[in-house]
Amino acid sequence: MIKIKNLTKKFDQFKAVSDLNFEVSEGEVLGFLGPNGAGKSTTMKLITGFLSPSAGTVEIDGYDIIEDPIKAKALTGYLPEGAPCYEDMSVLEFLSFIAEIRGFRNEDAVARVQNVLDLVDLQTVCQQSIDTLSKGFKRRVGLAQAIIHDPKVLILDEPTDGLDPNQKHHVRELIKNLAKDKIVIISTHILEEVTAVCSRAIIINSGEIVADGTPNELEARSKYHHAVVVSFSESYNPQSDLSELSELVVVEENGNASFTILSSNKSPIFNRISEIAQIKNWPISEMHVNRGQLEDVFRVVTSQMREGD
Amino acid sequence: MNNLSIIFRRELLSYFATPLAYIFIVIFLITNGVFTFDLGGFYLRGQADLLPFFSFHPWLYLFMVPAIAMALWADERKTGTIELLLTLPIKLSEAVLGKFLAAWVLIGIALVLTFPIWITVNYLGDPDNGIIFAAYLGSWFMAGGFLAIGSCMSACTKNAVIAFILTVSLCFTFVIMGSPILLNIFPEWVPQYLVDAFSTLGFLPHFDSISKGVLDIRDFLYFTIFITAWLLASAVVIEIKKAN
Numbered sequence: 001m002i003k004i005k006n007l008t009k010k011f012d013q014f015k016a017v018s019d020l021n022f023e024v025s026e027g028e029v030l031g032f033l034g035p036n037g038a039g040k041s042t043t044m045k046l047i048t049g050f051l052s053p054s055a056g057t058v059e060i061d062g063y064d065i066i067e068d069p070i071k072a073k074a075l076t077g078y079l080p081e082g083a084p085c086y087e088d089m090s091v092l093e094f095l096s097f098i099a100e101i102r103g104f105r106n107e108d109a110v111a112r113v114q115n116v117l118d119l120v121d122l123q124t125v126c127q128q129s130i131d132t133l134s135k136g137f138k139r140r141v142g143l144a145q146a147i148i149h150d151p152k153v154l155i156l157d158e159p160t161d162g163l164d165p166n167q168k169h170h171v172r173e174l175i176k177n178l179a180k181d182k183i184v185i186i187s188t189h190i191l192e193e194v195t196a197v198c199s200r201a202i203i204i205n206s207g208e209i210v211a212d213g214t215p216n217e218l219e220a221r222s223k224y225h226h227a228v229v230v231s232f233s234e235s236y237n238p239q240s241d242l243s244e245l246s247e248l249v250v251v252e253e254n255g256n257a258s259f260t261i262l263s264s265n266k267s268p269i270f271n272r273i274s275e276i277a278q279i280k281n282w283p284i285s286e287m288h289v290n291r292g293q294l295e296d297v298f299r300v301v302t303s304q305m306r307e308g309d
Numbered sequence: 310m311n312n313l314s315i316i317f318r319r320e321l322l323s324y325f326a327t328p329l330a331y332i333f334i335v336i337f338l339i340t341n342g343v344f345t346f347d348l349g350g351f352y353l354r355g356q357a358d359l360l361p362f363f364s365f366h367p368w369l370y371l372f373m374v375p376a377i378a379m380a381l382w383a384d385e386r387k388t389g390t391i392e393l394l395l396t397l398p399i400k401l402s403e404a405v406l407g408k409f410l411a412a413w414v415l416i417g418i419a420l421v422l423t424f425p426i427w428i429t430v431n432y433l434g435d436p437d438n439g440i441i442f443a444a445y446l447g448s449w450f451m452a453g454g455f456l457a458i459g460s461c462m463s464a465c466t467k468n469a470v471i472a473f474i475l476t477v478s479l480c481f482t483f484v485i486m487g488s489p490i491l492l493n494i495f496p497e498w499v500p501q502y503l504v505d506a507f508s509t510l511g512f513l514p515h516f517d518s519i520s521k522g523v524l525d526i527r528d529f530l531y532f533t534i535f536i537t538a539w540l541l542a543s544a545v546v547i548e549i550k551k552a553n
Contacts, residue, residue, distance in 0.1 A: 011552065045392070048396040049395075049396060050392050050395055050396050050551070051551070051552055069398075070398045070399075070400070071398075073396060073397065073398040074398040076396070078392075078393075078396045080389060080392040080393055080396070081389070082389055084388050084389035084390045084392060084393055085390065085393070086319070086323065086390055087388070088323055088326045088327050089319075089322070089323065089326060093322065093326075097315065097319045098397070100315045101312060101315055101316075101397050101398070101399060102397070102398070103398075129326075145393070
């Protein structure tokens with residue numbers, strides 16, 4: 001259980017993180033979203049104890065990160081932004097160093113290193129020095145050092161940044177497998193990642209929480225929630241057919257004879273649209289319901305704040 | 310094995326994983342030779358001691374030690390590994406001390422490898438080996454003083470070159486502290502005991518007495534306190550500067 005209370009970090013006059021309050025419990029994968037400079041990385045540095053807060057507390061499993069830093073840090077695995085490693089060491093040397101610092105000795109340490117090498121698929125390059133590795137491999141080394149001690153809390157700052165689609169998929173699968181009885185916090189600005197791996201998402205902007213919920217809940221806040229997308233096989237304008245529903249729907253043209261019919265109050269409208277479509281005999285090639293777009297919610301909640309400033 | 314020795318081993322291993330350690334040792338030995346035999350007139354003096362060898366050490370360290378020290382923390386911050394290191398379950402003091410000791414031992418290794426000159430002087434004459442041993446120890450402690458300044462300067466900046474220049478300047482100040490160049494800047498009205506106190510803060514009076522065989526515990530104490538103070542300062546600077 002991570003408890004974050006009134007967490008604030010000021011750099012001179014600039015408030016990077018301002019009065020954050022949230023809790024994360026076991027089994028949750030929390031996606032930490034926000035535009036660049038919103039305070040994602042600063043928050044992670046505060047949770048891992050790299051920076052000390054200007055005000056507020058971070059508690060990891062009952063240990064305060066400032067009062068009991070060693071115990072709190074021992075429970076945590078952390079992949080900093082950009083996955084920094086000691087590049088002049090080989091993968092094996094580096095991971096052995098981390099295993100020893102994490103308190104494993106001799107055969108124990110060797111077993112841990114071998115286990116994690118298998119887990120992130122690094123066996124083939126384990127003798128190579130880290131500075132000769134590709135970006136994807138380096139990221140995996142960073143991930144390996146974070147999970148080597150099977151931590152209760154896993155904090156990953158942009159774990160898939162700069163990876164190719166296959167590597168991204170691999171890392172996400174890995175996180176999903178690891179997540180079962182752990183607390184995982186992932187920062188990202190890739191929204192598809194949130195729907196792919198997270199059970200909960202927090203959007204922050206200018207250091208404040210602007211949205212908090214499951215990916216589904218957040219999607220439901222989109223104006224596209226329950227919207228119906230219709231594509232026609234020939235050019236056709238459904239506007240006039242929908243005049244009787246004009247109170248309820250707004251029609252947006254997407255081009256290529258495709259239209260999005262938005263539900264004004266976000267209630268389900270698919271049945272009524274499909275009735276009309278049958279009566280009016282629309283030349284439909286495709287029709288589906290939109291669950292809502294996270295991207296849209298993200299833009300709305302992060303731009304509102306700026307206008308409010 | 311505790312955290313301190315794990316960090317120490319990693320750092321030392323890192324020096325020898327790159328050409329850095331070897332280049333440092335080779336240059337150290339060559340420069341030492343040039344200083345001792347050419348400039349120091351080792352043979353011409355006709356005396357069986359290593360005074361010309363040791364008397365150049367402050368000047369040799371002035372450039373060699375900052376070269377080792379400049380990367381201590383500046384590189385950690387530049388590559389971001391400081392974030393990795395300081396979020397591991399270790400104390401900051403263990404990191405500061407571990408890194409310092411690794412670099413200090415590297416200098417120690419270079420110093421030990423000058424042993425042929427000790428063999429030479431024993432072959433040619435009958436020196437007082439006790440004095441030589443004390444001088445070696447004193448030289449190593451003085452190198453520690455240079456290195457501790459370097460550790461702190463390296464923590465001040467992400468740029469290793471700036472750290473190098475800062476360290477050289479500060480070390481230079483401590484080397485010449487007892488000399489007339491610096492003492493002359495004191496105006497007449499400053500009491501003599503203050504000027505004396507100031508001049509004893511420099512490296513040379515302490516190193517000179519050790520290398521002449523005067524084993525005074527206070528001289529070693531001076532270097533020990535000096536190193537401790539600068540390492541504490543390093544820790545404070547790291548704590549303040551790590552955010553940027």
